[in-house]
Amino acid sequence: MSGNSIKLAGAAFAIGLMMNGAHAEDAPAKAAADLAKYTAIPTFEAAGEAFDAKACMAGKSILSIPGSSSVPFLATINASMARIAKDVGFKFQIWENQGQPTQWVQGVEFGVSNKFNLIDLLAGADPRSLVPQIKAARDAGVAVTASHVTGFEQDVPGGVTAAIPIDYKQAGKLLAEWTISKTAGKTNALVLVTNEVLSTDSMVAGLKEAFADCPDCTYKIVNVSIPDWASKIQPNVQSAVIADPGINYVIPIYDSMSQFVVPALTITGASDRVKIATFNGTPFVLDMIQKGQVEMDVGENLDWIAYGLLDAQMRLLCGLAPVKDPKIPFFIFDASNAATAGTPAESSKGYGDAYLAGYKALWKL
Template sequence: MTACKGMCISAFVALTATAGFAGAANAQDAKALLEEASKLPTFEAPGEAFDAKACMADKKVYVIPLTSENPFNVEIAKAQKEAADAIGFELTVSENQLNLDQWVQAVKQAVSEGYDVIDIQGGIPPEAIGPQLAEAREAGVKIVATHLYDVTQTPSELVDGNFAMDYTKAGQLMAAWAMEKTGGKVNAVIIGSDEIIPTGAFVKAIQEYLDANCPDCKHKYINVPVVEWGSQIQPEVQSALVADPGINYILPIYDSMSGFVVPALTLSNREDVRIASYNGTPFILDMIRDGDLMEMDVGESLAWVGWSSIDGTMRLLCDKGEITQLNTPLYLFDDSNVETAGVPATYGGYGDGEISGFKKLWGLE
């Protein structure tokens, strides 16, 4: 298979000059999006500086992750705990195995032990534990949601603080990448899971970007519930390839799906098809480095997510301005820079500017 070495983001300038797709303005927009996301992230303060130690004196935060068995949730919680320790307030992370009864019990424990905030972190639908969250709010506990909604979505009325992720921009980046790499001739299969809250907005962003900027582009959407990823993604992709031999990109919106896409391409003898996705999961970054059909992944620093969520929580508690979006930048990984995430890959590769940035913002440095 052909490697991208030396012809990734920088070479798109030459491509757009010759491809002539979707008009010069649309091509330039795609190129600009990709070039911006290819720069190493830098810290931008999400609000005014404040004294975090004074703000959080005698306050406690209780984090309920979607599951303690998902490295995604674990990494965010680890960063939240590191930020809390740097400031000096109590933060507890509950343990659960994606179990509703455990979520319910965690909320009750947080209320009974006098916590000030409950953070439903990384995917718990508020309505799933609606009665318990309502009781917590009646008891004076604030409810925040970290990395649950897209920036275009309206959060549940059960949520006091919404720290949303820009899934919309991630989708636009995936669409722009495929446009650039095909010279405006995208024929893509988009894969998502409709039961995950941000999926609808994420998929819509890809579809609308292609429709608006690439008149010769085609796309098909396949919904595969999370519990069926292992059994259904591969046959669904194989069927799509048979039905339309012109498919040239698979765009799974959550990158762990890609592990089931690669076998479908290999067994279908379609190693000309490429994969672009989102999350920055380490084993997926290893696939990019190894040249295993995975071409690009839109990554985000989970450490940055954790520190940013703590910033939003403190601002909510201490009346320091509302934060509705994580200030976590998106960063493109391809074969030109993927080794910066480590060999084997880790959740790093984004620099560490957010830690010193938040410490200065909070008066710790």
């Protein structure tokens, strides 16, 4: 190689190092800028035209099959949906289950045999494991929706009539960005996921996208199925933080997992060095923020979710245009604002109340 070639190669290498260094410095600032968009009280945005919900839903019925009734996030949403349905004036029933696919199958069959107009698979009841049952339901004239289970970029799964998506990819991205911002681009995270839940694919895509912009960040993904959360999350976290003292964040992508993460950090004496960033806004996790056990939760107003999902389902039953975005906003809770959700926290507090008047007008109630 000539002397000039060596100089050029050396210059290119130096420029590469400089650009990589600049990239590393930019990652926390870029993350902070994105996070800032989710710190203002959300405003209401309608997902479609106004309609007379009470008139069009008279005599109609909806059966909700949650991913698992034992997950507080889902139980809270279902309770709100039941209350709202009563206010509008139609039958709403919940198929209680513990997250077993056989129980979801039984739920769909129950919905068909009892002539419900719509069966909703809520946040975890995976349509991909129910293809024959979904086809049988639709053949019987029953609409089937997959709610809060897919991201905007994901296909409608399992032959359902419609998917009611959430921006899961952005939620995952925000979790990674929080850690990047807080560690100045030096995240070493343990990410807890549940692969049988379809939304996990979207959230992990968002996480990976954000971490790809952070050259000094590392992360390890551990899968735990919903029925195993209570028995396997704690030992997995304990083992990980003992094996790698450099871990500075645990990211349980669904916040109900956090109840099993906190004891693991306490037992291992890692609570001071390892923080928790999570997603959903389940009230008991917002209480954990107030107690200093969880650092951050990308919250969704669970009552707002209930309104948004029912809005989309009612539109489907009323022959209106299907909803591609239910307009359910995210809002970041941390130690600075968690108390606004109440003490103890409530599913509908801390986000403002613009949605209450918004849906009332939208549904002509």
